[in-house]
Amino acid sequence: MAKLKPGAITVDLETGGIYGDLAHCPLADLLESAEAVFSLLPRVRHKGIWALAKDFDAQCYVYTKGKSFVAPEDVHLEQDIYRGPTGSETPRWAKPFTLLVQPHCVRDAYWRAGWYEPLIGSFRDGKVSAETEGIVDLTAEARAEMEQHRREIEEREASKPRQLKMEF
Numbered sequence: 007m008a009k010l011k012p013g014a015i016t017v018d019l020e021t022g023g024i025y026g027d028l029a030h031c032p033l034a035d036l037l038e039s040a041e042a043v044f045s046l047l048p049r050v051r052h053k054g055i056w057a058l059a060k061d062f063d064a065q066c067y068v069y070t071k072g073k074s075f076v077a078p079e080d081v082h083l084e085q086d087i088y089r090g091p092t093g094s095e096t097p098r099w100a101k102p103f104t105l106l107v108q109p110h111c112v113r114d115a116y117w118r119a120g121w122y123e124p125l126i127g128s129f130r131d132g133k134v135s136a137e138t139e140g141i142v143d144l145t146a147e148a149r150a151e152m153e154q155h156r157r158e159i160e161e162r163e164a165s166k167p168r169q170l171k172m173e174f
Contacts, residue, residue: 007042007084008038008039008041008042008045009038009039009042009083009084009085009086010039010042010043010060010064010066010083010084010085010086010087010103011031011035011036011038011039011085011086011087011088012031012035012062012063012087012088012089013026013027013030013031013032013035013036013039013062014026014027014031014059014060014061014062014123015027015036015039015040015043015059015060015123015126016057016058016059016120016123017040017043017044017057017058017059017129018056018057018144019047019055019056019057019058020056020113021141021142021144022128022129022130022141023125023127023128023138023141023142023143023144024036024037024040024125024126024127024128024129024134025120025123025124025125025126025144025145026039026040026123026124026126026127027062027122027123028124028126030062033126033127033136036126036127037126037127037134037135037136039060040127040129040134041134042083042084043058043059043060043066043083044058044129044132044134045083046058046066046068046081046083046105049078049081050068050075050077050078050081050105052070052072052075053072054070054071054072054075055068055069055070055075056069056070056071056111056113057069057111057113057116063085063087063101064083064085064087064101064102064103064104065101065103065104065106066083066103066104066105066106067105067106067107067108068105068106068107068108069108069111069113069116070107070108070109070110070111071110071111071113072109072110073109073110074109075107075109076107077105077106077107078105081105082103083103085103087101117144117145117148118147118148119148120145120148121145121148121149121151121152122145122149122152123145124143124145124149125138125141125143125144125145125146126138128141
């Protein structure tokens with residue numbers, strides 16, 4: 007049975023894309039977390055759900071267009087959060103599994119704000135894999151815009167005259 011591992015992931019239920027924080031966590035851990043989170047679907051399925059996610063620890067989220075969905079209280083996922091966000095050992099950082107509903111979420115706005123999580127995998131036919139062929143990367147456009155913005159800032163900074171600070 008898959009367990010929650012360190013690292014933030016989001017599973018988009020409409021496209022089958024899995025997004026995660028590869029800069030800080032191994033792909034295998036993120037995909038195992040996605041498999042664990044995906045196992046929640048039969049328990050939380052309802053008309054407006056468009057994504058399931060987890061933060062670095064064991065706090066999981068259900069994203070829905072609806073306003074009134076309430077997560078079942080008897081849901082639990084096993085976890086193996088073997089390190090904290092700064093690389094420290096688990097006992098100080100271990101948090102219990104929680105499931106929170108994020109109601110009335112606007113899907114496009116979510117993906118624009120989540121530009122820093124690239125597409126890392128997919129789920130097809132109930133199986134999680136690192137395969138992304140044919141999956142639309144919902145964060146690609148926002149990532150490109152952020153990169154363009156970063157380049158503009160660097161160019162602006164490079165064109166400014168440099169002044170030496172003189173101490174008296």
